[in-house]
Amino acid sequence: MTIFAVLSxxxxxxxxxxxxxxxxxxxxxxxxxxxxxxxxxxxxxEFQHGTIKALLYRKYYRGEIxxxxxxxxxxxxxxxxxxxxxxxxxxxxxxxxxVALDAKVGKTTVLGQLGLDxxxxxxxxxxxxxxxxxxxxxxxxxxxAITIGILSYFAASILQIAQSFAxxxxxxxxxxxxxxxxxxxxxxxxxxxxxxxxxxxxxxTGSLVYTVIFLLIGYYIFKKRNV
Amino acid sequence: MENILEVHQLSKHFGKKQALxxxxxxxxxxxxxxxxxxxxxxxxxxxxxxxxxxxxEKGQIKIDNHPVSEAxxxxxxxxxxxxxxxxxYPYLTGLDHLKLNATGDATTERIDQLVKQMKMESYxxxxxxxxxxxxxxxxxxxxxxxxxxxxxxxxxxMNGLDPQATKDLRDVIMSQAAAGTSxxxxxxxxxxLEKLVSEVVIxxxxxxxxxxxxxxxxxxxxxxxMLKTSDDAAARTSLAQVGITTAEAPGxxxxxxxxxxxxxxxxxxxxxxxxxxxxxxQGEDLEASLLSILHNEKKEA
Ligand SMILES: Nc1ncnc2c1ncn2[C@@H]1O[C@H](COP(=O)(O)OP(=O)(O)O)[C@@H](O)[C@H]1O
Ligand SMILES: [Mg+2]
Numbered sequence: 001m002t003i004f005a006v007l008s009x010x011x012x013x014x015x016x017x018x019x020x021x022x023x024x025x026x027x028x029x030x031x032x033x034x035x036x037x038x039x040x041x042x043x044x045x046e047f048q049h050g051t052i053k054a055l056l057y058r059k060y061y062r063g064e065i066x067x068x069x070x071x072x073x074x075x076x077x078x079x080x081x082x083x084x085x086x087x088x089x090x091x092x093x094x095x096x097x098x099v100a101l102d103a104k105v106g107k108t109t110v111l112g113q114l115g116l117d118x119x120x121x122x123x124x125x126x127x128x129x130x131x132x133x134x135x136x137x138x139x140x141x142x143x144x145a146i147t148i149g150i151l152s153y154f155a156a157s158i159l160q161i162a163q164s165f166a167x168x169x170x171x172x173x174x175x176x177x178x179x180x181x182x183x184x185x186x187x188x189x190x191x192x193x194x195x196x197x198x199x200x201x202x203x204x205t206g207s208l209v210y211t212v213i214f215l216l217i218g219y220y221i222f223k224k225r226n227v
Numbered sequence: 228m229e230n231i232l233e234v235h236q237l238s239k240h241f242g243k244k245q246a247l248x249x250x251x252x253x254x255x256x257x258x259x260x261x262x263x264x265x266x267x268x269x270x271x272x273x274x275x276x277x278x279x280x281x282x283x284e285k286g287q288i289k290i291d292n293h294p295v296s297e298a299x300x301x302x303x304x305x306x307x308x309x310x311x312x313x314x315x316y317p318y319l320t321g322l323d324h325l326k327l328n329a330t331g332d333a334t335t336e337r338i339d340q341l342v343k344q345m346k347m348e349s350y351x352x353x354x355x356x357x358x359x360x361x362x363x364x365x366x367x368x369x370x371x372x373x374x375x376x377x378x379x380x381x382x383x384x385m386n387g388l389d390p391q392a393t394k395d396l397r398d399v400i401m402s403q404a405a406a407g408t409s410x411x412x413x414x415x416x417x418x419x420l421e422k423l424v425s426e427v428v429i430x431x432x433x434x435x436x437x438x439x440x441x442x443x444x445x446x447x448x449x450x451x452x453m454l455k456t457s458d459d460a461a462a463r464t465s466l467a468q469v470g471i472t473t474a475e476a477p478g479x480x481x482x483x484x485x486x487x488x489x490x491x492x493x494x495x496x497x498x499x500x501x502x503x504x505x506x507x508x509q510g511e512d513l514e515a516s517l518l519s520i521l522h523n524e525k526k527e528a
Contacts, residue, residue, distance in 0.1 A: 051316060057308055059302075
């Protein structure tokens with residue numbers, strides 16, 4: 001984040017100060033990778049070190065252990081998003097006194113846009129984290145889960161053109177989970193609707209539903225697992 | 228006598244392979260029971276089923292009269308275990324592990340006492356990733372004991388321990404058992420359990436062959452003699468011709484009975500022109516008893 005902030009200070013023609021501020025100085029990008037790593041590690045390392053056995057043979061139910069992992073990750077991600085928000089504000093005050101928080105950005109303000117960006121990114125990353133937890137439980141290794149997590153982080157944008165063609169042709173495809181990965185982009189920029197063909201509330205609900213579905217499948221695998 | 232653990236008609240498949248077949252045994256309160264059998268016999272699988280780590284198709288497991296399965300874990304609050312290899316986080320110290328796992332009152336005192344008893348003071352504050360196999364194994368056992376469980380399940384606990392550490396562990400187990408804790412301990416090496424257990428459950432190919440007290444085992448006719456000859460295969464054939472069966476062990480092992488005496492064996496071999504290099508009397512220890520049981524099982528089959 002600091003690097004992007006300093007760069008946009010030094011080379012305003014590369015990165016706009018306003019755009020960087022509303023985009024939390026790319027903090028969410030790095031946070032996404034970090035959280036994907038954490039999510040896969042807190043599951044896979046238990047299998048790798050065999051410590052999962054020691055957790056499971058106690059009086060706890062498997063659901064409690066799975067839930068404790070998800071809740072830990074959830075709180076951890078919230079804390080990190082709050083930190084990013086605060087750090088963005090600090091960077092702004094230190095480096096960019098010319099960017100006013102209440103300056104207009106489209107229909108909202110710089111602060112409002114920053115908020116939308118973070119919320120959108122949060123909902124989007126949880127869709128991916130749920131998938132990562134599922135994969136980590138399935139394969140018991142972190143690398144597969146991390147790879148798939150990072151791929152799906154980029155999948156929406158890489159496959160965007162192909163996907164929008166497909167959705168034009170088969171309208172129901174707009175409900176596929178890949179389309180839901182656009183939720184972050186659409187929350188921060190509502191013109192994305194033309195790509196996803198879903199209203200922002202529907203897209204948000206859709207990705208929350210997929211998040212829950214992935215978590216439930218992950219839980220089911222975890223429950224049935226012989227360790 | 229009351230039982231802390233009851234395993235009844237337990238069966239489990241892995242795909243087509245039948246890993247456990249109607250396994251039946253009990254562990255009485257305050258007893259130390261050995262679960263003994265060759266590698267692949269199903270010892271670890273039984274223990275994992277008891278701990279709710281494996282599902283099973285058929286049977287019943289009760290701990291202190293409460294049923295246990297993958298989906299019902301309440302009774303496991305009374306159990307401590309070490310299965311396969313110790314569950315250790317590499318970046319925590321031994322002490323961290325104990326603190327993390329200890330619940331209830333006076334945890335600090337209990338940890339101190341256990342560390343001292345198991346002679347782990349010198350490395351308990353080091354990160355576990357630098358531990359030797361034996362140190363990890365000891366830490367794993369300490370973790371199984373830390374919450375003063377009523378039943379302790381140890382899967383091949385002597386693995387990787389040197390003779391001194393083995394003795395330390397034996398002393399710890401003995402003193403815990405004297406205080407009323409029950410143990411189920413598996414091993415494929417009989418001699419290491421012989422000094423420890425009061426009862427054995429012998430298992431092979433997923434079936435319980437026998438549950439007996441050590442005293443009972445030793446009362447059987449198990450006078451085993453092992454020979455080294457110039458041609459074991461030919462010796463086997465000649466002995467079979469006079470009606471003496473030999474166990475499928477390394478070397479030539481037979482069970483001395485009134486009809487199959489050492490004298491007869493030697494005469495037979497000399498007649499067949501086979502040289503005898505060595506005769507070892509295996510005596511009446513646990514090893515011989517197991518051999519005899521496995522031997523008899525083969526005869527019956
Ligand atoms: N997770 C598993 N999947 C398939 N087969 C298994 C699994 N665990 C154990 N087995 C098989 O079950 C049998 C018993 O294994 P195990 O209980 O580990 O034996 P032991 O601990 O007595 O050496 C072996 O034939 C083994 O190959
Ligand atoms: Mg085993």
